[in-house]
Amino acid sequence: MEAIELLEKKLQREIAARQEAERILEEKSLELYQNNQKLEQLNGELESDLIHLFENAVFGIALTSNGDIKTVNSKFGEMMGYAVEELKALTIKDLTYKEDVSKSYQLTNALIAQQVDQFELRKRYRRKDGSLFWAKTKVSPVLNQDGSTRYHLAIIEDIQFLVEAEEKQATLIQTLQSQNKELDAFAQVVSHDLKSPLRAVNTLVGWLKEDHAEAFKGEALEHLQEIESRIGKAFSLIDGILEYAQVGTENTETEVDTKALVKYVSEMIDVPQQFQLSLEGDFPVLKIARSQLQHIFQNLLTNGVKYNDKDVVKILVKSWETSSHYLFSVQDNGIGIPAKYFDKIFTMFSTLNEQTKGTGVGLAIVKKICEHYGGTIIVDSKEGQGTTFTFSLNKQHTKL
Amino acid sequence: MKGIVFTELFDMVETHFGLEMVQNIIDDAQLPNHGAYTKVGTYDHKEIYRLVGALSQRTDTDANALIKAFGKHLLQTFVASYPALFENSSDSFSFLSGVHDYIHVEVRKIYPDADLPHFATIDHPDGSMDMVYTSSKKMYALAEGLIEATMEHYNEAFRLDKEFIEEDGSKVRFTISKK
Amino acid sequence: MDKKTILFVDDDFLEHKKFERALKKSDNPELSIESFNDGSEALKWLESNKHAPPQLIILDLNMPLMNGLELLELVKQDHYLKRIPVVILTTSKNPKDIEQAHLLQAAGYIVKPNSNVQYQDTIQLITQYWMTSQSVA
Numbered sequence A: 001m002e003a004i005e006l007l008e009k010k011l012q013r014e015i016a017a018r019q020e021a022e023r024i025l026e027e028k029s030l031e032l033y034q035n036n037q038k039l040e041q042l043n044g045e046l047e048s049d050l051i052h053l054f055e056n057a058v059f060g061i062a063l064t065s066n067g068d069i070k071t072v073n074s075k076f077g078e079m080m081g082y083a084v085e086e087l088k089a090l091t092i093k094d095l096t097y098k099e100d101v102s103k104s105y106q107l108t109n110a111l112i113a114q115q116v117d118q119f120e121l122r123k124r125y126r127r128k129d130g131s132l133f134w135a136k137t138k139v140s141p142v143l144n145q146d147g148s149t150r151y152h153l154a155i156i157e158d159i160q161f162l163v164e165a166e167e168k169q170a171t172l173i174q175t176l177q178s179q180n181k182e183l184d185a186f187a188q189v190v191s192h193d194l195k196s197p198l199r200a201v202n203t204l205v206g207w208l209k210e211d212h213a214e215a216f217k218g219e220a221l222e223h224l225q226e227i228e229s230r231i232g233k234a235f236s237l238i239d240g241i242l243e244y245a246q247v248g249t250e251n252t253e254t255e256v257d258t259k260a261l262v263k264y265v266s267e268m269i270d271v272p273q274q275f276q277l278s279l280e281g282d283f284p285v286l287k288i289a290r291s292q293l294q295h296i297f298q299n300l301l302t303n304g305v306k307y308n309d310k311d312v313v314k315i316l317v318k319s320w321e322t323s324s325h326y327l328f329s330v331q332d333n334g335i336g337i338p339a340k341y342f343d344k345i346f347t348m349f350s351t352l353n354e355q356t357k358g359t360g361v362g363l364a365i366v367k368k369i370c371e372h373y374g375g376t377i378i379v380d381s382k383e384g385q386g387t388t389f390t391f392s393l394n395k396q397h398t399k400l
Numbered sequence B: 001m002k003g004i005v006f007t008e009l010f011d012m013v014e015t016h017f018g019l020e021m022v023q024n025i026i027d028d029a030q031l032p033n034h035g036a037y038t039k040v041g042t043y044d045h046k047e048i049y050r051l052v053g054a055l056s057q058r059t060d061t062d063a064n065a066l067i068k069a070f071g072k073h074l075l076q077t078f079v080a081s082y083p084a085l086f087e088n089s090s091d092s093f094s095f096l097s098g099v100h101d102y103i104h105v106e107v108r109k110i111y112p113d114a115d116l117p118h119f120a121t122i123d124h125p126d127g128s129m130d131m132v133y134t135s136s137k138k139m140y141a142l143a144e145g146l147i148e149a150t151m152e153h154y155n156e157a158f159r160l161d162k163e164f165i166e167e168d169g170s171k172v173r174f175t176i177s178k179k
Numbered sequence C: 001m002d003k004k005t006i007l008f009v010d011d012d013f014l015e016h017k018k019f020e021r022a023l024k025k026s027d028n029p030e031l032s033i034e035s036f037n038d039g040s041e042a043l044k045w046l047e048s049n050k051h052a053p054p055q056l057i058i059l060d061l062n063m064p065l066m067n068g069l070e071l072l073e074l075v076k077q078d079h080y081l082k083r084i085p086v087v088i089l090t091t092s093k094n095p096k097d098i099e100q101a102h103l104l105q106a107a108g109y110i111v112k113p114n115s116n117v118q119y120q121d122t123i124q125l126i127t128q129y130w131m132t133s134q135s136v137a
């Protein structure tokens, strides 16, 4: 083939290819144009969605630039008591309570200096009528494509209610705390001041007996002894009341192995010669003030032993749990309690027996401790056969 | 198959065998458009086989050897047209392992109708790398040429082993070890 | 050998008498007692007797003017006086008092027994222990 012929053919191919390329180009351009139109339409929809969002938001929204207000939604106008157009002529500073201006200013500067990406603050706004309200304001920048800041977008939520509720709660807690402290101090003082004269009387009776043994004989001596015994009771009563007042003020909660605790208590209390203690069930390890739980078991076990007329004193302690509570029962074979007293024994100063060995505070304290840990205590008894105390502790308060 | 593949093939044939050979293989292959390819067009990939087949007969050279040589040629044109793509990778392996997940992805953005192969790369503890080629086009020889040229571009001494996972060449494992 | 002294501070004069009686009946009847009704008087005495300090201070907590914990704190701040063991003897079982006393380095904290017999035993025990214990020269 001649070179010229080859070149001619190549030229023809190039021309045909160019025409083909132009056709493709035309086709692609049309496609591009159509895509562009679709995009524009989408953009329009997006914009109207955004405007809808903006206008119907439950929060106030403001777009600002250097503190000047560019646009706000009608909700913000409503919050501030201004018409939207009026607001556009104002600055953020005009709307901010003067005491909060500087902190708002500082944060905005940090945002402009790009030290922070956004910030949130609680501040007070001033309505058109001069009234103030607390709001939570969240400010973030709206960026241009090149990364420069176009606007600051502020989202403003009225939290006046919240702030008021918080303040109320704080003062409430404060009064409660100081009342508690006062009460505690009061209880301490009362117990000291009540005990002092009792101690004095007790001491003096002791000296009378010692120094004037000759003078006090027979009935006179018995009377002195009765005074001493009554004073003893008064002492334990005062201690009991003080203890009752202190339930729940101790907050050193530790891990307590309940099985070990029951055994420990049983070794600590005075027991008769013939004494049988049995434990049944899975005893949990609890998070609880040890002294308080010890108090419960000590009281119940002591009661079981003290009010018992059998030759062999038997006490059975059981433990089990439900989905919400740990439960314990202490069962004895003692003298029992008549059913009509089942409620009464848990109230202050109730001892059933006149020649009683107790002060009538113990079970009230036990009940108060159970209730402090979200539980309760009940009793079941048959006269002459024995008594079962069952108490519960809420898992939420005592679980490890 | 994108038109660029055809125009590049003609370029290569013209450089090595002259314009007459280009005309001859166009005539031999009996192409519907008589060889008037434009880079932006898309054509039946069978036409490339017909052209390579014709070239193979006229030059009495193995078709796959020709495709491989074409692969090497293609890579040089890529280096010339898209130098940034190569500068982004510091060595051959990091470039090759980005072909499937990065380069061909960009290719598809420019040519949405491009029909690209699948590559899976596996790094071995001994420092070698597997590149498993999968494509119904069975153009593993093109891949071979592209890989070799890539290694040469990065000035790295290497050994390339090839194992047919599918006998027909639709799935081939290349193992590249640097020396 | 010098006569050993115990400083006894309690706002109730009856407690002074009671302590004296208990001490007389104890194994250490020879001990001399300096009794005060209030912390500030006791402090004055301590400061003017640094050359012959007491062997032991027994201290009540609830007192007018200067209470026991205040006195304890001042004693423990004084370079000389801080070596004297201070035992708290009080009616208070308040855990806060107990903790505070130990924080201020009281040598002991004893709740006054209600019964006269137990009181006697306790005083016997305290004096026995602290008179046996060797003090810093």
Ligand code: HEM
Residues within 6 Å of the ligand: B001, B002, B004, B005, B078, B079, B082, B085, B096, B099, B103, B104, B107, B113, B114, B115, B116, B117, B118, B135, B136, B137, B138, B139, B140, B142, B143, B146, B147, B150
């Ligand atoms: C800058 C680098 C690269 C560019 C711009 C590029 C671009 C392309 C284009 C445009 C096609 C044609 C697709 C079609 O016709 O539909 C193609 C196909 C192909 N590319 Fe790449 N490629 C590059 C690097 C590589 C490398 C390094 C390899 C090999 C490891 C490779 C292997 C292949 C193969 C084998 C095909 C043929 C299609 C098939 O077998 O299914 N490419 N590439």
